[in-house]
Amino acid sequence: MAETMTSRERVLRVFRREETDRPACFSGMGNVTTEGLSKLGYQFAKVHQDARMMAETAASTPKLFGYDCCILPFDLAVEAEALGAVMNTYPDSADILYPTIKEKVIHSPEEMETLHVPADLVERGRVPLMREAIGLARKELGETVPVGSYVLGPFTLAGQIMELNDLLKLSFKKPDKVSKLLEDLTCVIVAVAREYEKAGVDYLCVREMGATSDVLSPRAFKSLILPHLKNIFKALSVPSVIHICGKTNDIVPFMVESGATAISVDQKNDIVETRKKLGPEAIIFGNFDPYNVLVAGTPEQVRETIRKCLDSGVSAVWPGCDIWPTVPPDNFNAMMDEVRKYRR
Amino acid sequence: MASEERQKEILEKLKQAVIQYDEDQAKEAAQEALELEGLKANDAIFNGLVVGMQEVGRLFEAQEYFVPELLMCADALYAGLEILKPHVEELDLGVKGSVVIGTVEGDVHDIGKNIVKMMFDVAGFTVYDLGRDVPLDKFVEEQLRTDSDLLCLSAMMTTTMTGMQKVIDDIRKKNPKVKIMIGGAPVSKDVAQKYGADGYAADATNALADAIKMIGSLKDLKDEAEGKKK
Ligand code: B12
Numbered sequence: 040m041a042e043t044m045t046s047r048e049r050v051l052r053v054f055r056r057e058e059t060d061r062p063a064c065f066s067g068m069g070n071v072t073t074e075g076l077s078k079l080g081y082q083f084a085k086v087h088q089d090a091r092m093m094a095e096t097a098a099s100t101p102k103l104f105g106y107d108c109c110i111l112p113f114d115l116a117v118e119a120e121a122l123g124a125v126m127n128t129y130p131d132s133a134d135i136l137y138p139t140i141k142e143k144v145i146h147s148p149e150e151m152e153t154l155h156v157p158a159d160l161v162e163r164g165r166v167p168l169m170r171e172a173i174g175l176a177r178k179e180l181g182e183t184v185p186v187g188s189y190v191l192g193p194f195t196l197a198g199q200i201m202e203l204n205d206l207l208k209l210s211f212k213k214p215d216k217v218s219k220l221l222e223d224l225t226c227v228i229v230a231v232a233r234e235y236e237k238a239g240v241d242y243l244c245v246r247e248m249g250a251t252s253d254v255l256s257p258r259a260f261k262s263l264i265l266p267h268l269k270n271i272f273k274a275l276s277v278p279s280v281i282h283i284c285g286k287t288n289d290i291v292p293f294m295v296e297s298g299a300t301a302i303s304v305d306q307k308n309d310i311v312e313t314r315k316k317l318g319p320e321a322i323i324f325g326n327f328d329p330y331n332v333l334v335a336g337t338p339e340q341v342r343e344t345i346r347k348c349l350d351s352g353v354s355a356v357w358p359g360c361d362i363w364p365t366v367p368p369d370n371f372n373a374m375m376d377e378v379r380k381y382r383r
Numbered sequence: 384m385a386s387e388e389r390q391k392e393i394l395e396k397l398k399q400a401v402i403q404y405d406e407d408q409a410k411e412a413a414q415e416a417l418e419l420e421g422l423k424a425n426d427a428i429f430n431g432l433v434v435g436m437q438e439v440g441r442l443f444e445a446q447e448y449f450v451p452e453l454l455m456c457a458d459a460l461y462a463g464l465e466i467l468k469p470h471v472e473e474l475d476l477g478v479k480g481s482v483v484i485g486t487v488e489g490d491v492h493d494i495g496k497n498i499v500k501m502m503f504d505v506a507g508f509t510v511y512d513l514g515r516d517v518p519l520d521k522f523v524e525e526q527l528r529t530d531s532d533l534l535c536l537s538a539m540m541t542t543t544m545t546g547m548q549k550v551i552d553d554i555r556k557k558n559p560k561v562k563i564m565i566g567g568a569p570v571s572k573d574v575a576q577k578y579g580a581d582g583y584a585a586d587a588t589n590a591l592a593d594a595i596k597m598i599g600s601l602k603d604l605k606d607e608a609e610g611k612k613k
Binding site for chain 1 (some may be wrong): 488
C-alpha cells in the first residue's frame with residue numbers, strides 16, 4: 040500500500056485516535072544509530088554538547104530509515120545538569136558509552152530539603168542548547184517528520200541527583216520527605232518541558248523508569264509517584280507519553296490515570312492483557328526489545344516481533360527503550376518494511 | 384530447658400527483625416544473644432539474621448518485597464551483624480572468601496550489584512566494593528592489590544558488557560588463579576562462557592551459592608598443591 044501520509048501527520052493522528060494509512064513506527068526515546076553517526080562523521084561522545092551536531096544526528100534516523108520521528112537529546116542528564124550536576128560524556132571513548140552523572144547535587148538526606156532550584160533554571164546547563172537543537176531539527180525536517188523530546192519523571196530525576204540507595208530507602212521510611220523533593224522536581228521538569236514546547240516539539244515523553252515494578256512496588260507507585268506525574272501531565276499542552284520499562288503489568292492503570300495521552304511499555308509487558316485491562320480507547324505504545332531483537336536478531340525475527348506487537352494490540356510500534364545505536368541497517372529496514380506491509 | 388526456649392526466642396527475634404526491617408529490634412536481639420550463655424554469636428548470625436534474610440529473598444522473588452524493602456532489611460541485618468561479629472570465634476561456612484565487586488565503566492546501573500554485594504556481606508565475605516562506572520583497569524589493580532578469591536563484574540547494558548571481556552582478558556594474564564563471576568540483565572551463561580568467566584548467576588542468591596562453590600574448589604586446589612609440597 041502506498042503511504043499517503045507524512046510521518047508527522049501519521050503520528051499526530053495516532054495521538055488523536057484517528058485512522059492512519061499504516062501503523063506508525065516511532066518512539067519518545069533516543070534513536071541514534073552508528074550508521075547515522077558514521078555518515079555524518081561524528082563521534083558519539085561529541086554530539087551531546089553541540090546543538091547542530093545533536094540535531095543532525097537525531098534527524099539522520101528518519102532520513103536514513105524512514106522512521107516516523109526525530110528525537111533529541113540522547114542522554115538523561117539535561118535536567119540534572121540544570122540543577123548543578125556534572126555530566127561525563129566519556130570524551131576519550133571511541134565506543135558508544137552513554138553519558139552519566141559523575142557529580143550529584145544532593146549529597147545527604149538532609150540536603151533533600153534544601154535543594155536549590157535556580158531562578159534562571161531554563162538558562163542553565165544544556166537547556167538553551169536543547170531549545171536551539173529542537174529548532175534546528177524542526178528546520179531540517181520541515182513538516183514531514185515530527186520532532187519529539189523527553190524529560191525524566193520526578194523519581195528518576197531524583198535518582199540522578201542523589202544516591203539512589205538513599206532515595207529508595209527513604210521512599211519507604213520517610214515518604215513525606217521524598218514527596219516534597221518530588222514536588223520540587225516536578226516544577227523543574229515542567230519548566231524544562233515548557234521550554235521544549237516553546238521550541239516546537241510535537242510531543243513529549245516522560246521517562247519514569249526508576250519507578251518500574253522491578254524496583255518499586257505498585258503500591259508505592261500509586262501513593263508516591265502518581266500524584267506528581269498527574270501534575271506534570273496537567274501542565275503539558277502537547278501530546279504526551281508516560282514511559283516505564285521493565286515490569287509494568289500491575290501499574291498500567293495508574294499510568295493511564297496519570298493523564299498522559301499515551302502509555303509506553305517494554306517487552307516485559309503482556310500487551311494482550313494490558314489491552315484487555317485498559318480497553319480500546321487507551322493509546323498503548325510498545326513493545327519490542329530494542330537490543331535483543333533489533334540489534335541481535337535477524338531481519339526475519341524483527342519482522343515476526345513487529346507483527347506480534349501489532350497483533351497483540353499496540354497503537355503504534357515503539358521500542359521498549361532507546362534504540363541501541365549498533366542496530367544493523369538491514370534490521371531497521373526490515374522493521375519499517377513490516378509496518379508498511381502490515382494488515383490488521 | 385528454659386535457656387533452650389530462650390535461645391529459640393532470640394533467634395526468632397533476630398529473624399523477624401530482619402524480615403520486618405527493624406534495626407532497633409535487631410540490635411536489641413543481638414545484645415540479648417550475647418548475654419545469653421550457650422548461644423554462640425555464630426549461631427545468632429546464621430540461624431537468626433541469615434535465616435531472616437533468606438526469607439526476605441523469597442519475599443523479593445514473590446514480589447511481596449521490592450528493592451526499598453530489601454535495602455532496609457539489609458540495614459537491619461547489618462545492625463545486628465555489627466554487634467555480633469566481634470564475638471564470633473570463627474566465622475566459617477566451610478570457606479571464608481573475599482571478593483572485589485563493581486559495575487563496569489560507562490554503566491551506572493548499580494541496584495542489582497548492590498544486592499549481590501549484600502549477599503556476600505551476609506555470608507561473611509570480605510567485600511571490596513568499587514562502586515559503579517568503574518574504570519576497567521581499576522578492577523585489575525584492586526584484585527591484585529587485595530588478592531581476593533573472587534572478582535565480580537556487573538553490567539546492565541549490552542555495550543558496557545563488552546568491557547567485561549577486556550577485564551577478564553587482562554586479569555587472566557596477570558593472575559590466572561582468581562575466579563571471575565559476571566552478571567547483570569544482558570549477561571547470560573553463554574556470554575559468560577564466551578568471555579571466559581568462571582561463573583554467571585541470574586540473581587543474588589545463586590551468585591552467592593556459586594561463589595561459595597567456586598571458592599571451595601579454589602581452596603581444594605590450594606590445599607592439594609600445598610599437600611604435595613609437604
Ligand atoms: C533503573 C534503571 C536506570 C537508572 C539506574 C539507576 C541506578 N543507579 O542503578 C537510570 C535512570 C540512571 C538509568 C539510566 C540509563 N539506562 Co537504564 N534501566 C533501569 C531499569 C529500569 C532497571 C534496572 C534495575 O535496577 N533492575 C533491578 C535489579 C534488582 O535487577 P538487576 O540489575 O538485573 O540485578 C539482578 C541480576 O541481574 C543479578 N546481577 C546483577 N549484577 C550482577 C553481578 C554478578 C557478578 C552476578 C553474579 C549477578 C548480578 O542479580 C541482581 C539481583 O537479583 C532497566 C530496565 C529493567 N527493568 O531492567 C533499564 C535499562 C537497564 N537501562 C537501559 C538504558 C538504555 C539506559 C540509558 C542508556 C538511557 C539513556 N538514554 O541514557 C541510561 C544509561 C546511563 C549509563 N551510561 O549507565 C536499558 C539497557 C539496554 C541494553 N540492553 O543495553 C534497560 C535494560 C532498559 C531497556 N528496557 O532497554 N537506567
